[in-house]
Amino acid sequence: MSSESQPEDKISEDISKGIEDDAELEKAVHKILVLGAGESGKTTLFKQMIQIYGQGWDENKKKAFVPIIRGNVLKYIVALTRRLDCPPDLIPSKEFIESLDHKSVQCPPGSPIDPELVRHIANLWQCEPMQTMWREKFDDLQQPNCAQNFLERINEIGAAQYLPSFHDVLACRVSTTGIVETDFNTQEEKFRMFDVGGQKNERRKWIHSFDHVNLLIFVVAIDQYNQKMYEDKTKNRITDSLELFETVSSNTWFKDKDIVLFLNRSDLFKQKIQNIPLTACDEFLDYKGKPGDWEEAVAAIKAKFLDRNQNKDRIVKVHLTCTIDTEQVKVIFETVKKGIIRGTFGDVFK
Numbered sequence: 001m002s003s004e005s006q007p008e009d010k011i012s013e014d015i016s017k018g019i020e021d022d023a024e025l026e027k028a029v030h031k032i033l034v035l036g037a038g039e040s041g042k043t044t045l046f047k048q049m050i051q052i053y054g055q056g057w058d059e060n061k062k063k064a065f066v067p068i069i070r071g072n073v074l075k076y077i078v079a080l081t082r083r084l085d086c087p088p089d090l091i092p093s094k095e096f097i098e099s100l101d102h103k104s105v106q107c108p109p110g111s112p113i114d115p116e117l118v119r120h121i122a123n124l125w126q127c128e129p130m131q132t133m134w135r136e137k138f139d140d141l142q143q144p145n146c147a148q149n150f151l152e153r154i155n156e157i158g159a160a161q162y163l164p165s166f167h168d169v170l171a172c173r174v175s176t177t178g179i180v181e182t183d184f185n186t187q188e189e190k191f192r193m194f195d196v197g198g199q200k201n202e203r204r205k206w207i208h209s210f211d212h213v214n215l216l217i218f219v220v221a222i223d224q225y226n227q228k229m230y231e232d233k234t235k236n237r238i239t240d241s242l243e244l245f246e247t248v249s250s251n252t253w254f255k256d257k258d259i260v261l262f263l264n265r266s267d268l269f270k271q272k273i274q275n276i277p278l279t280a281c282d283e284f285l286d287y288k289g290k291p292g293d294w295e296e297a298v299a300a301i302k303a304k305f306l307d308r309n310q311n312k313d314r315i316v317k318v319h320l321t322c323t324i325d326t327e328q329v330k331v332i333f334e335t336v337k338k339g340i341i342r343g344t345f346g347d348v349f350k
């Protein structure tokens, strides 16, 4: 056999080199996995990363949310009307909206929703019994907070020229299925964030994204302390989050990983705690904090989560967050980033 190098050898060398280079580049990407229960705010954080560090949300991307937002509106009003003791004069409106499927409102951006439908939705939303039900039974209705804002703006949202604001993009709700990833760069560093679905039937898919994760962000919607899960009407949402956090923190894939814990939806929490005590959640039956004092209540929630951490050698860095607040997310992520780049939070957070 000749010892001279053949053209094929050169090609093969180039390919190997290419694979090695790719592997090196891949190693340089910091992988962030975002976990947490359904509706805790994972995707909202993901959207913020795209806004702050990624390609942003131009007009076309925002337009793509028009059918989603309109679909949200129809879903909310149908669900609410089912629960409503409907005034007789609004029965035709109720029958009208119930006869529709989602396609009726998901008309493409640039075309309006049928004005008759807009009128029925507005009538139902504005009627007194609906408003009373929304105020008094909100926690039992299983509808997101953004429903109010969208329903109040049905005329604007139904108009042909409607273009969602970035806030609308953040506020609308699509529960994630599967695993979604995005790459973004901050100066010289490269990041890849994985967003997963948090509802119970989605959790078994999480294992597929556990490999080579540099950082785990666990998100909890702390305002949901008095709410039951959407998937299991018998289980309190904070109880579920605590159990999930314990399971994740004891998982062998992450045993030597630090965790960043986002106590999220703090804006909604601060409002709710004024009227509903933390003892509404069974986990806090013995809570003795001052009524309405959100700082004390947050400290109690934080302590509960830290107590469930199964590896006492790891650092769990806790942030009180409001992921719809872009400026706040940016400030917090800048801190988190330093920890990721150093590979440990020890130095950064001591």
Ligand SMILES: Nc1nc2c(ncn2[C@@H]2O[C@H](COP(=O)(O)OP(=O)(O)OP(=O)(O)O)[C@@H](O)[C@H]2O)c(=O)[nH]1
Pocket: 036, 037, 038, 039, 040, 041, 042, 043, 044, 045, 144, 145, 146, 170, 171, 172, 173, 174, 175, 176, 177, 196, 197, 198, 199, 264, 265, 266, 267, 268, 321, 322, 323, 324, 325
């Ligand atoms: N007011 C307020 N709303 C928030 C905050 N974070 C998220 N939301 C809203 O909460 C809802 C749920 O947020 P998502 O980001 O979709 O939740 P998720 O964790 O991705 O949910 P799944 O995909 O089902 O696992 C959305 O309507 C968000 O706009 C927050 O800090 N404050």
Ligand SMILES: [Mg+2]
Pocket: 042, 043, 044, 174, 175, 176, 195, 196, 197, 198
């Ligand atoms: Mg999601």
